[in-house]
Amino acid sequence: MSDEGGGERKSYHHGNLRAALVDATLELITEKGPTGFTLAEAARHAGVSAAAPYRHFKGRxxxxxxxxxxxxxxxxxxxxxxxxxxxxxxxxxxxxxxxxxxxxxxxxxxxxxxxxxxxxxxxxxxxxxxxxxxxxxxxxxxxxxxxxxxxxxxxxxxxxxxxxxxxxxxxxxxxxxxxxxxxxxxxxxxxxxxxxxxxxxxxxxxxxxx
Missing domain, CATH: 1.10.357.10 (Tetracycline Repressor, domain 2)
Known part of the structure; x- marks a missing residue:
């Protein structure tokens, strides 16, 4: 879960940002379909900031x-x-x-x-x-x-x-x-x-x- 105040998941601090985003995307795809969410929503689901995904991915x-x-x-x-x-x-x-x-x-x-x-x-x-x-x-x-x-x-x-x-x-x-x-x-x-x-x-x- 996210730290209070919008902090990122502990897994991110351990260098697992990419994996955390993949896991979040898998859940969102299953729930909403591949076009039913934004990159920012995937970031929230992973417990990271909206800017964090851009360290690895150009977009959804x-x-x-x-x-x-x-x-x-x-x-x-x-x-x-x-x-x-x-x-x-x-x-x-x-x-x-x-x-x-x-x-x-x-x-x-x-x-x-x-x-x-x-x-x-x-x-x-x-x-x-x-x-x-x-x-x-x-x-x-x-x-x-x-x-x-x-x-x-x-x-x-x-x-x-x-x-x-x-x-x-x-x-x-x-x-x-x-x-x-x-x-x-x-x-x-x-x-x-x-x-x-x-x-x-x-x-x-x-x-x-x-």
């Missing part, structure tokens, strides 16, 4: 970019762990684990997820964001490649196409069924919707056989 958008960057790094780590460190099993099971990890991240880290995918942050305009977002996508593409190893190369659909389609399906399920939006009353869980939708899609491509 740059602060949100930092939240997205941290989120993508966590996201890529989680997907990588799901793909390579999960229980032994088939490539299909590894593929499903990556999809479930996607949904789990959105549930557990809504502030990061919103900053990454719903804030309008320019990934292409930030080299660090481009790198970490590509790292996350690469995990899903590798999972798709492993899933299609049994198919002759000439007959395989592009792995990057498969990974982008599954990414889009996962994001749609998060938006409609995982965060209490109007579609959230589906009779199936988000994980069940993703797994069944993925199965239908893969069968349509001939990657899975009945």
């Amino acid at each position: 958008e740059e602060l949100i970019e930092e939240v997205a960057l941290i989120g993508f790094d966590m996201f890529a780590d989680l997907l990588e762990h799901a793909f390579t460190k999960g229980p032994t099993g088939s490539p299909l099971e590894a593929f499903y684990r990556v999809g479930r990890a996607y949904l789990a991240f959105a549930r557990r880290y809504p502030g990061h997820y919103i900053a990454m995918f719903e804030s309008g942050v320019s990934i292409a305009g930030n080299s660090e964001l481009t790198h970490v977002s590509n790292r996350a996508m690469a995990v899903l593409t590798r999972a798709a490649e492993a899933l299609m190893e049994h198919i002759p190369i000439a007959k395989r659909p592009p792995a990057i196409m498969v990974s982008h389609h599954i990414w889009a399906l996962s994001h749609g399920i998060v938006e409609l069924f995982a965060r209490g939006t109007p579609g959230g009353r589906a009779p199936f869980s988000p994980d069940e919707l993703l797994e069944s939708g993925t199965g239908i899609y893969l069968r349509g491509l001939g990657i899975l056989k009945d």
Whole structure:
């Protein structure tokens, strides 16, 4: 909490101003959305002066970019762990684990997820964001490649196409069924919707056989 008289949080005096602002922004994004607060409000929420954020960030958008960057790094780590460190099993099971990890991240880290995918942050305009977002996508593409190893190369659909389609399906399920939006009353869980939708899609491509 702030010291009486508008003093800054003790964490700031310990050199944690950047982290305190990120934490405050995560709470505000989750509560109000990425455009529902100002940089001054983030500063108040962090218990620091209105001028303090400018020591690290030019404005709110740059602060949100930092939240997205941290989120993508966590996201890529989680997907990588799901793909390579999960229980032994088939490539299909590894593929499903990556999809479930996607949904789990959105549930557990809504502030990061919103900053990454719903804030309008320019990934292409930030080299660090481009790198970490590509790292996350690469995990899903590798999972798709492993899933299609049994198919002759000439007959395989592009792995990057498969990974982008599954990414889009996962994001749609998060938006409609995982965060209490109007579609959230589906009779199936988000994980069940993703797994069944993925199965239908893969069968349509001939990657899975009945």
